[in-house]
Every structure is written in structure tokens, then in C-alpha cells.
Amino acid sequence: MLNLVERAAGETLTFEERLAKAAQTVDHRLGELLPPVDLRPSELHSAMRYSCLAPGKRLRPVLCLLAAQAVGALPIRALDAACAVEMIHCFSLIHDDLPAIDNDDLRRGRPTCHVQFGEAVAILAGDALFALAFDTLARVEGDPAAVLRSMRVLTHAVGSDGLVGGETVDILSEGKAVDRDTLDYIHTRKTGALISAAAEIGAILGGGTEVQIRKLREYGEKIGLAFQIADDVLNETGTSEQLGKAVGSDRERQKATYPALYGLEASRVRALELADESAKLVEGMHQEQMLTAIARYSVERLN
């Protein structure tokens, strides 16, 4: 594993420790933003918290915080926006896991939301997280024009030309021969869109220049694609522990994947290239070390 070391105020933290610390900050704030379970409707709030506070790397919100720091701002400036991004991620996981869509029973090593709470509550919990994400973003303090710009980045990332569009093409392509254009369409939207939005929003709320905002958006796009390719490869070669779901499930479902179209080795090479390209984009920025480490981390599991 990577072992980047930072020394500050007598502290020695590895990359993983810094990542975990940032994720904790996000989890703490998420816990405050999510409605309490004793507030009506209790079942809905339980389901929202169950899915949104499930153990996870919090890659997207952490990237959002790092992007704000990368352009010279304090991470707190982007903390609520980072939580909004994570809520959107969780909403999309809940809906994608539904029986009518991917029909997954296991997520992050635990029963999926509809298995735990029933389909109706799962659908509604996804919807409520969606609403809470935009509510949270609409309450961010600072320049209202910058907040509205962040909002447009997030709505685009999630809409019919983003996450939801990618998921639609993905499920409608199951069992069909998929060309490279379609695979790119799916991957850039299903995974790339939100990761890229996370970095872009952090840069916007951190007060970055247009050049910095563009570079961090592109960094996010490349990281997102690298992650998705790595996931595709691991779905073929990994263990179910690494994946948190069944191995070979993509192939079984005849899902469009990188290895299916390009082969395992070419996929691995492409993911490594993307990690390098993304690292170049953040050269000279604050937090370059962490951002580069995340780029490497996205493909780490392939080595």
C-alpha cells in the first residue's frame, strides 16, 4: 500500500490515515445533516441513515474537500457541499440496487436498503436523500452565485446526461453487444460524472480560478474512469471481500465492461495511464501529494 508520510505539528499520518480522518469529518457532519431517527417518519429516516452512514471510503466528499484545499481554501468551506455529494451517491446506490434495476442484495458488505427496509421505503429514502442533498447545498454560506454554479454542476452530474442517464443506458444494454462509444457513455456518466462534480464543486466553493476549476474537473473525470475500469477488472479477478459483492456478477448479467470489450490487460494499462494523467493535472497545486495519492489509490488494487 501507499505510505505517503506527512509531518505536521508532531503528527505523522499515512495516506490511509489522512483519508480516514477526512472521511470521519464527513461522517460526523453527515450524521448532523441527516434527520434523526426519532423524528417522523422514523422508518424513512432510519433508511436514509442506514444507507448514507454505511461504512465506506467517502471518496467523493473527500475529493470535494481536497479540491477546495487545492485552490487554497479551508476544507470547511466545502464540507456541506461534500456531504451533499455523498447523499447523491447514496441515493443512486439505493435506486440502482432495487429489484427492478440491478437487483443487488448486498452493498458495502451489508443488506441493501430495500432488503432491510422494503422496496417502498427504499425508493422513498433515495428520493428523500436526493432532496436533502440539494437542500444542504442550497444552504451553503458564501457567494450565492458560486453556490448556484455548484448546484448546476451537481444537477448536471446526476440528471439524464449524468448518473441517471448512464444507469439507464447500462441496464438497457444488458445482454446486448455494446460498442466502445456506448461503454464510454456509461462509464463517464455512471462513475465519472459525480466524482468529477465533487472535485469541481470543491474548486468552485474554494474560490478557484477558471483554470484550476477546469483542471480539477478533468482530474475527477480521469480518476472516475480509472476507478470504474479497476472495478470492472476486479469484478473478473478479485475476491468478493474486495468487491463487497459477488465476483463475476457483471459477466453473469452480460453487463458492458471494459475487460469484455478491450481485454483484461489493456484495461489494466488504460487505468494506470488515467491515474498518471490525472496526477499531472494537479501538479503544483496545494494538496498535490494527497490528490496524486488518490489517483494512484484508484488503480492500486490492480497491482
Added chain:
Amino acid sequence: MLNLVERAAGETLTFEERLAKAAQTVDHRLGELLPPVDLRPSELHSAMRYSCLAPGKRLRPVLCLLAAQAVGALPIRALDAACAVEMIHCFSLIHDDLPAIDNDDLRRGRPTCHVQFGEAVAILAGDALFALAFDTLARVEGDPAAVLRSMRVLTHAVGSDGLVGGETVDILSEGKAVDRDTLDYIHTRKTGALISAAAEIGAILGGGTEVQIRKLREYGEKIGLAFQIADDVLNETGTSEQLGKAVGSDRERQKATYPALYGLEASRVRALELADESAKLVEGMHQEQMLTAIARYSVERLN
């Protein structure tokens, strides 16, 4: 039927004609805002347009336009926000109709979205409309602080303390004895929240005073409740043509309704009272005549 007559520039329009004209304006703009069917993913965009452009009264967006006019602004100031409100309404109809929730096959006299396009596409089309609503609102021109305030009104109206919360308590209460508090909780959120938000957002974007904004919000709350009670009554006594769905379906499903708890006559009286109270709130405002007519229209079918 009501037959309010307005004479302007040689025109003589009845209330229904003015309502229909405003609805046409909304439909035209919705047609522009919704992604075209020939854009990928075509099935998703077809489903979004099918549900969002289905024939309807467009009560919520028309109220939004009227509220902007009520505080002295041109209706165009609130047109895109009005479309955003209608998109949210359509998203909630699509998800509520799903087999796992209300399992309705018929909506506005046509097959529901999941019957027409399949469950997966219906869930995703609802999600995409949700995203498009906030995207549309985030692009509204004008004072960014007022736009963000409208956004917060809309996110609250739709979230776990609004539409989605109301729907959750509604389905979890099926087949159970429901008290008056619970029925109020459901009705104010399932129907009242979005109608009230529509009026409030129109008043905010129209540049209304705090008093005007509050009055129009309360006007919307009362109209919303009046409509819901009228719907409950008609579900018992109306024809399936009036309803666009099967008569007595609420009773069959043991849904919490006003008539079930208060009786038909008391429900009818309460709805008429609410219509009167809402009309009083808009006394002296521009568009008083139309707003009062809508108040009466909400309970018209009960006479």
C-alpha cells in the same frame, strides 16, 4: 361551472379559458426544457416527456405564475420555476404509482409510466425529472439569493418533511387505524406542501414583501388541503372519469382519508371553509379574481 369574465383588449375570457391559456404557456416551456426524444438515452427522455407532458390542469405551475403576478411581477419571471414545480409533481406521481408503492396502472387517464416503459425506466425517469427540476431552478435569472431561497422552499416541500415524508407515512398507514394528527401529517405534506411551495416561490421570485410571501404560502396550504379533501370525497362519490382512476380505490386499500375519519358531510364542509379562508388571504392583491376562482375551483366538484 364558474364563469368569471375578464375583458381586456377586446378579449372575453372565462376562468377556464384563462386557466387553459396559462397551462398552455407552461406546457410550451416544459416542452423546451425537457430533453428531446432523439437525444440519448431516448427511452429515458421519452418517459420523462410522456409523464410530464401528459394532459393535466397544471394547477401548481399556474399558481406559481399567478403568485408572481399577485405581487406585481410579470409571470415570465416565475415561468421556469413554475416548470420546475411541475417536474417535481410529475416525479412524485411516477414514483408513487410504482408497484412497490401505490401500484396504480392508470394516471391522468393513460397507462402509468412503469406500465408504459417498465419499472426500471420509470424509477430513473422520476429521478431524472427531479434533477431537471433543480437544474431548471438553478438556472433562473435574477437575484441569486432569491433563487436560492426558492430552492430551499422546493427542497423542503419535496423532502422527508414534505411530499416524500407524507407518502411514506401514507403507505405505512395502509390498513391501520389512523388518528387525525396522522391524517393531517399526510395531507399537508402529500398535497399541501408542493401547492404551497408553488405559490410561495412565485411570490419570492416576483419580488413580494415578506407579508405577501407568507400570505401566498398560506393560501397555497389551504388550497392544497381543500383539493386533497375534495379528492378524498370524490374517491368515494365521484365517477372514474372525474377521477382518472378507479372509484373507491382508497377505501379498498384502507387508505387514510378525510371522509373515513370525519364523514362525508363534515369533509365537504371543511373543504368549502378552506376555500373561503384561502380567498380571504389574497384580498386586495393583483390577480385576486383568478386566485379566488382557483380557491373555489378546488372544491367546485363537491357542489
